[in-house]
Amino acid sequence: MALLVNVGFDNWFTDEELTAELKALAPDLDIRPMSDAGNLAEVSMLATTVLKSGLPEQLPNLQLVQKLGAGVDSIVAHPSLPPHVRVARLKPNEPAHEIAEFCLAYVLHGQRNIAQHEASQKRSAWEPLAPKRPTHTTVGVLGLGHIGGMTARLMRDLRFRVLGWSRSPKEIEGVDCRHGEAALLQMLGECDYVCAILPSTPATRHLMNEETLAAMKPGATLINAGRGDLIDEAALIAALDKDTPGRAVLDVTSQEPLPAESPLWTHQGVTITPHVSGWHLGDAMKDVVENYRRLEAGSALLYEVDRQRGY
The missing domain is CATH 3.40.50.720 (NAD(P)-binding Rossmann-like Domain)
Known part of the structure; x- marks a missing residue:
């Protein structure tokens, strides 16, 4: 052998x-x-x-x-x-921690108004903005397995209101866990950030589609650190143009490497990272x-x- x-x-x-x-x-x-x-x-x-x-x-x-x-x-x-x-x-555990940290990094990017401060600096403008409070912010986690559970607990420990979703019932202390298709649309409408950490299965492919994207809170951020085919990318571009969600952070895409001609590269509401959220x-x-x-x-x-x- x-x-x-x-x-x-x-x-x-x-x-x-x-x-x-x-x-x-x-x-x-x-x-x-x-x-x-x-x-x-x-x-x-x-x-x-x-x-x-x-x-x-x-x-x-x-x-x-x-x-x-x-x-x-x-x-x-x-x-x-x-x-x-x-x-x-x-x-x-190490890449699970790294994926949780990746999601947190982009949540904090929004919470601390990083993009706005960078834009102000380019204009040499002193423009204070109040950071958003975690206790007034809802983070949703799609997928509550090994990695998703770790992500939900990290957000919880930093005082965010955390909603978790899975296909079958799960329990995590301090996390409002929901399950099943009927609960998904309502949950998406409550979240300021949605962290998608689901495997690719027939049941999860294009889970984020025209209907579910439209259910998201206007201006919310969708972070995908699971599998690229979770999102219908054509529907995502159309949804971003309607501000539901307002932003998408994609560490995974349906085709990798992402083709140079993909409109995801240049859309102002999209941040692309090359599948690096969990490395070691x-x-x-x-x-x-x-x-x-x-x-x-x-x-x-x-x-x-x-x-x-x-x-």
Whole structure:
């Protein structure tokens, strides 16, 4: 058995860097980067972020794809991944904290009138503006799993009024948790900021569409740090022109990298960041090693995904 590391895209950690980190944790295991893969028939486990087209066909004895992150939508739906191959994801705390901090950064950007102060400076104008009070501000969090729950608690601890939404009932102390489709529209109308941290599933794709965007509070900010296909981007542009929402912060888009011709780049109500909200894996590499050992032993895997449900 061998573990193959193939990140699948540039501008992050390299295969060799992650392989070295894994080998430091488990020097007894056969762990290889794609650049030195050797006999691919020996590979039983693949650690990846973006599963490249055609790669599964080159791995005849593949048993497990380990996502180096949380979102597995593109892996479970990969057209050449055999149905018997299992999929697992990570639930690391460090990138979850980073995503929560990303959402907070853009909430505070609005609360502290940063854009207005920057505009005043360009005009050499001394124009005091009162910051908005967190106790008078409502932050909504769509998705109350590992990352969304952490985001909701962070906002709560900073004295914001926090509403949480999920498809099934959840309970978080100090957070007004709501669930189901009927509760979504009303909740959106109450929020000054909406932080979307949902996985990509058939039930969440285009959850933010013409109807739900129109239900948002005029001038509100929509922050998407979940999956790009959560938002109907054509409907978003039309909604921004009507000020519902007034602003959108998109760390993820339906196509990545975002094409240069996309109108999202130039819309005055949109801020684009290139999928950087959660970057570091922290101690989650230990879970990759643990899953390799569990696969060898025939034991239950950590964070195995139901491929039918998509999470």
